[in-house]
Amino acid sequence: MEPQLKHKQEMTEINIDSPLIKFTVRRHEPELIGPAKPTPRELKPLSDFDDQQGLRGHIPVIHIYRSDSKMRNKNPATIIRDAxxxxxxxxxxxxxxxKEGPGRKLMVDCSGEGVLFIEAEADVTLMQFRDALHPPFPCLEELLYDVPGSSGILDSPLLLIQVTRMLCGGFIFAIRLNHTISDAQGLVQFLTALSEIAQGATAPSTLPVWRRELLFARDPPRVTCTHHEYDELAETNKDNIFESDNMTQKTFFFGSSEVSALRRFVPLNLKNCSTFEVIIASIWRSRTIALQLDPEDETRMVCLVSEKSKLKSIFPKGYYGNTFAYPAAISTVGDLCNKPLGHAIGLLRKTKESVTEEYMRSFVDLTVIKGRPLFTFARSYFVSDVTRAGFDVLDFGWGKPAYGGPAEGGTSFRSFYMPFRNHKGESGIMISICLDSVVMERFVKELNKMLQYNNEHHALNFHTVSRL
Structure with a gap:
């Protein structure tokens, strides 16, 4: 359903009273921005990876920019709108x-109808956000307004952008993407092109490549690898522990000292493991201990990691479709909780190494055979690694963002693994975890056990946000 758009100069004023910050947003009416020149009218099928059920939704991303003296008299909304x-x-x-065709096949009708764009102003400064400069952001619904009728999958705008100017001269750039069109790296490729043109370029430095047929199913489709992400697991009453009426979200920062402390538990044969593997294995193990599940139960860690660089033979430069894989590392609760950390790290490494070109082909074939199903959530915990996506370096002319990345925090079954610079200027990794408040207490206690230095307790940095 197409949103009803009014003249852009009409404004809506919204008073914000968040637990963390208070301000008012004055929002212009949304506009539809189409291509500046005529473009081909054609029907472009998505890949058989793009249109799986798990990607049929929207993902919000937010960038917050400081003021810049050389841009003092320039309106970022005008510059970005034109670009x-x-x-x-x-x-x-x-x-x-x-549009959706036979067999639930998705395709883009390149109609040129445009993407949604909103200009807004807020009587707030960057300094007022203080420690809230990370997801989940207060009042995201006002910084990225869900235009009525815009959030469907079919026959709706594929992008929604809001640019909100702040009193300090900085601004907030928020965007919502229909996930079937691109993954994080594909979105960053588009935003990089947008930022280049905003700064005066006449064309993107990397030209887009559609080529979605590269991830079409084979004829006939054939499953040649094991794909635990689609295992059919019956949910039980025990799974209710992952949701409650008293959920709490905490955002954790892992700097160099925290990572060094966790590496003390890495066995010699795994000393070359990545920071990602060390942190995620520690969180998976601590979270599982905190949940107090049956030792015979199965627990799964699903790492959503882009494989574009690993599988260069498949994807040409400029390809902006979905390319990530999400294989599942599996362990019994008893083994994960009672064995050393190396057990979890070894499982994660082995699972990631299983992703090959044949694995991707087999995965695509399986989605078609099964009718594009939703992946398995039962007893699964998903982590999306966006450290290499490039959200944190996008520059529209105001320099790099104070924050750039996912706009939403974690859920009971998903977290984002993202780069972050804390208030001390230290670079590290930030992860938001959402658990029942009692389980969260046990989780923090368990994780902090791993961060002791010579019997001195080293408290992990975290910021608490109550789930709304």
């Missing part, structure tokens, strides 16, 4: 609408 029309000439499928 958006120009970049859509190259990325014209984003200006179209999704």
């Amino acid at each position: 958006l029309a120009k970049v859509l000439v190259f990325y014209y499928p984003f200006a179209g609408r999704l």
